[in-house]
Amino acid sequence: MPELPEVETIRRGLEGELTGRRIDGVDWRPAKLRGGPSPRPLMEMEGKRVRELRRHGKFLLIGLSDRSTFVIHLGMTGKLLFAEPGEDERDHTHLVLGLDDERQLRFSDPRRFGLLKLFGPGKPVPDLDHYGVDALDPAFTPAALGTLLAGSGAPLKAFLLDQTKLAGVGNIYACEALWRAGLSPRRKARTTPKAKVAPLHAGILGALHDSLAAGGSSFNDYVDAIGQEGSFMMEVAVFQREGEPCPRCGGAIRRIVQSGRSTFYCPTCQR
DNA sequence: ATGATCTCCTGAGCGC
DNA sequence: TGCGCTCAGGAGATCA
Numbered sequence: 001m002p003e004l005p006e007v008e009t010i011r012r013g014l015e016g017e018l019t020g021r022r023i024d025g026v027d028w029r030p031a032k033l034r035g036g037p038s039p040r041p042l043m044e045m046e047g048k049r050v051r052e053l054r055r056h057g058k059f060l061l062i063g064l065s066d067r068s069t070f071v072i073h074l075g076m077t078g079k080l081l082f083a084e085p086g087e088d089e090r091d092h093t094h095l096v097l098g099l100d101d102e103r104q105l106r107f108s109d110p111r112r113f114g115l116l117k118l119f120g121p122g123k124p125v126p127d128l129d130h131y132g133v134d135a136l137d138p139a140f141t142p143a144a145l146g147t148l149l150a151g152s153g154a155p156l157k158a159f160l161l162d163q164t165k166l167a168g169v170g171n172i173y174a175c176e177a178l179w180r181a182g183l184s185p186r187r188k189a190r191t192t193p194k195a196k197v198a199p200l201h202a203g204i205l206g207a208l209h210d211s212l213a214a215g216g217s218s219f220n221d222y223v224d225a226i227g228q229e230g231s232f233m234m235e236v237a238v239f240q241r242e243g244e245p246c247p248r249c250g251g252a253i254r255r256i257v258q259s260g261r262s263t264f265y266c267p268t269c270q271r
Numbered sequence: 272a273t274g275a276t277c278t279c280c281t282g283a284g285c286g287c
Numbered sequence: 288t289g290c291g292c293t294c295a296g297g298a299g300a301t302c303a
Binding site: 002161171260261 | 294
C-alpha cells in the first residue's frame with residue numbers, strides 16, 4: 001500500500017514527465033471514492049498545464065497553471081500509470097487524463113479507498129487542515145518528535161499511524177521504525193525514555209529513506225508511474241515476518257493486532 | 272479530549 | 288470448480 005516513500009517515488013517520477021504538460025482531455029468516470037465529491041468537476045482541468053508536483057504525507061498535490069490544485073490520495077490500491085491511447089485498461093479505472101504528448105495518465109483503484117479532488121484557484125485543501133508535519137519535512141526534528149510523544153497516551157504504534165501528529169508513516173514503516181529504535185509498539189507514547197527519542201526519530205527517517213532509495217515497497221502489487229516495482233520489501237526486518245528470527249537478536253518475531261491492524265515486532269529486543 | 276472501534280470496498284488466499 | 292469465509296488497511300465517523 002502506498003505510504004510516504006511510495007507516494008514520493010511516484011511524485012518524483014511524475015515531476016519529470018508531467019511538469020509543463022497540458023491536459024488535453026479528461027475522461028472522468030465518477031465512482032464513489034472516499035472523501036466525498038470533488039469541490040470542482042475534474043473536467044475543469046482540461047486545457048490547464050501542470051505547474052508543480054508536491055506531496056504532504058500520503059497526499060499528492062498537482063498544482064495547475066490557473067493555481068487550482070488537483071489532489072490525489074492512492075488509498076490502499078490506487079495506481080497512477082502512464083499509458084498509450086488504446087493500451088488495455090486496468091479494471092476500476094476512474095480517470096484518464098489525455099496529455100499534449102499523446103500519452104495518458106490513468107488512475108485506477110479497485111478498493112476505492114483513494115481520493116480525487118479538484119480545488120479551485122487559490123483555494124486551500126481542507127483535507128490537509130488537520131494533518132501533522134510531514135515526516136520528511138526539516139521541521140520534523142528529534143525535539144519536535146519529543147514534544148509530540150509527550151502529548152500522547154496512545155501506544156507507540158497507534159501514535160505513528162496518526163496522521164494528525166506525523167504525516168506519511170503507515171503500517172510498514174511504523175513497524176520497521178519501532179524495530180530500528182528497539183521500542184515496543186505497545187509502549188505508551190509519553191512513556192518513551194528521553195534517550196530513545198532520537199533513535200526513534202532516526203528509525204523513522206532511516207526506514208523512509210532506505211525505502212526511497214529502493215524505489216518503495218512492492219506489496220499489494222504497488223508500482224510507480226512507469227510500472228516499476230520497488231524492492232524495499234526485501235529489506236524489512238519484521239513486517240510480515242511472523243515466526244522468523246529477529247535479525248538483531250534472533251528472537252521470534254510476533255504478530256499482534258493493535259487498533260484493528262497487524263503489528264509485527266520482536267518482543268525480545270523491543271522494550 | 273482522548274483513544275478504541277467501526278466502516279467503506281474488492282481481490283486474494285484458503286479450506287472444504 | 289466453486290462456494291463462503293477471513294483478511295488486507297487509510298482515514299473519517301462514531302462511540303466509550
